[in-house]
Amino acid sequence: MEYPKFNRVPASDFHGIPSFVEDEPYVSAFGLQWLKHAKTQLDSHTGLNITRDRLLRMFGPLSADLNGKVILEAGCGAGRFTEILLENSSLITAVDLSVAVLANRENNGQKSNLRIARASITELPFEKEQFDIVFCPGVVQHTPNPSISIAELYKHVKPGGWLVFDQYRYNLSSMLKVTWIARLILKRLTPEHGLAVTDWLVKLWLPAHRRVAGHRLVEILLFRISPITSHYAGYSKMSESDQIAWARLNTHDNLTDFHKHYTTIKSLKRNVSKLGAINQYFCVMPYTIEVRCQKPDGNEKESNLAAPVTIKLRGSKIVSG
Numbered sequence: 001m002e003y004p005k006f007n008r009v010p011a012s013d014f015h016g017i018p019s020f021v022e023d024e025p026y027v028s029a030f031g032l033q034w035l036k037h038a039k040t041q042l043d044s045h046t047g048l049n050i051t052r053d054r055l056l057r058m059f060g061p062l063s064a065d066l067n068g069k070v071i072l073e074a075g076c077g078a079g080r081f082t083e084i085l086l087e088n089s090s091l092i093t094a095v096d097l098s099v100a101v102l103a104n105r106e107n108n109g110q111k112s113n114l115r116i117a118r119a120s121i122t123e124l125p126f127e128k129e130q131f132d133i134v135f136c137p138g139v140v141q142h143t144p145n146p147s148i149s150i151a152e153l154y155k156h157v158k159p160g161g162w163l164v165f166d167q168y169r170y171n172l173s174s175m176l177k178v179t180w181i182a183r184l185i186l187k188r189l190t191p192e193h194g195l196a197v198t199d200w201l202v203k204l205w206l207p208a209h210r211r212v213a214g215h216r217l218v219e220i221l222l223f224r225i226s227p228i229t230s231h232y233a234g235y236s237k238m239s240e241s242d243q244i245a246w247a248r249l250n251t252h253d254n255l256t257d258f259h260k261h262y263t264t265i266k267s268l269k270r271n272v273s274k275l276g277a278i279n280q281y282f283c284v285m286p287y288t289i290e291v292r293c294q295k296p297d298g299n300e301k302e303s304n305l306a307a308p309v310t311i312k313l314r315g316s317k318i319v320s321g
């Protein structure tokens with residue numbers, strides 16, 4: 001088992017990490033966020049299984065057989081998923097367009113089965129069809145054109161391999177929220193000022209979220225008017241200091257992302273089908289749609305070509321199959 005070779009020379013050496021990009025056109029706020037919150041979302045830091053559960057759900061049956069796999073993690077951020085992937089004896093290549101690669105190296109760089117590079121999904125520095133699994137959680141909605149990003153990621157999947165990703169979905173509550181106005185203003189600030197403003201918003205609003213925690217109806221009403229993200233309802237077992245750190249991180253993430261493209265299940269199915277993917281699986285979550293699909297290798301049996309499977313999850317409850 002070998003890492004797929006880079007197919008071009010890095011444009012520069014970024015603090016010891018090969019960089020295939022000259023600048024970071026729209027991800028500087030993300031970069032700052034991940035340097036500031038390098039450990040916040042690691043399961044090894046929270047002591048919870050938040051990232052592990054999400055990865056296992058997205059990988060489904062693939063998670064049982066990750067040893068010996070060559071995996072590309074695209075848009076790795078500070079490496080909370082990298083940390084879980086590294087538990088297997090697979091070879092992980094983690095890339096991100098932003099300076100977040102430094103945070104991932106700080107968190108996971110000591111592992112011998114990890115290679116980190118700075119690169120964009122739309123100009124990946126590898127020959128096509130080199131990876132058994134291409135994994136891209138929480139990223140394509142933040143790229144200029146998610147359909148192009150999905151198609152680029154798919155090109156790097158080996159025949160018989162898998163593409164696993166997700167994208168924000170249209171959701172009435174996110175469309176109604178005041179966050180749209182906050183985003184318009186924050187997008188015009190420098191990353192440092194943006195971070196200062198979102199930290200201040202959390203300081204102002206989090207006490208209200210804490211007070212109504214557990215009162216579902218009041219919480220829903222508060223979410224209508226509050227610009228911040230809080231996790232008292234979702235992750236009630238998290239310590240108070242982590243609640244504050246997660247609120248800061250995710251409020252910043254939610255209010256300063258330059259691109260935010262929502263999708264529908266119909267549009268994702270069309271995208272993935274256009275690529276010729278088989279064994280399509282879609283899981284509709286409250287705010288995202290998770291997708292798993294396979295690149296045909298020409299040996300598939302007819303049953304593999306079955307209609308896409310769609311699951312709708314609300315919390316842990318399956319509402320329709």
Ligand SMILES: C[S@@+](CC[C@H](N)C(=O)[O-])C[C@H]1O[C@@H](n2cnc3c(N)ncnc32)[C@H](O)[C@@H]1O
Pocket residue numbers: 027030031034074075076077078079080081095096097098100119120121122136137138139142143253
């Ligand atoms: C919301 S963060 C998610 C990070 C990580 N996947 C996680 O779930 O913790 C989105 C990440 O995608 C990266 N990103 C955005 N556009 C990218 C692109 N074209 N190529 C590579 N990474 C990109 C950003 O720099 C950022 O680190």
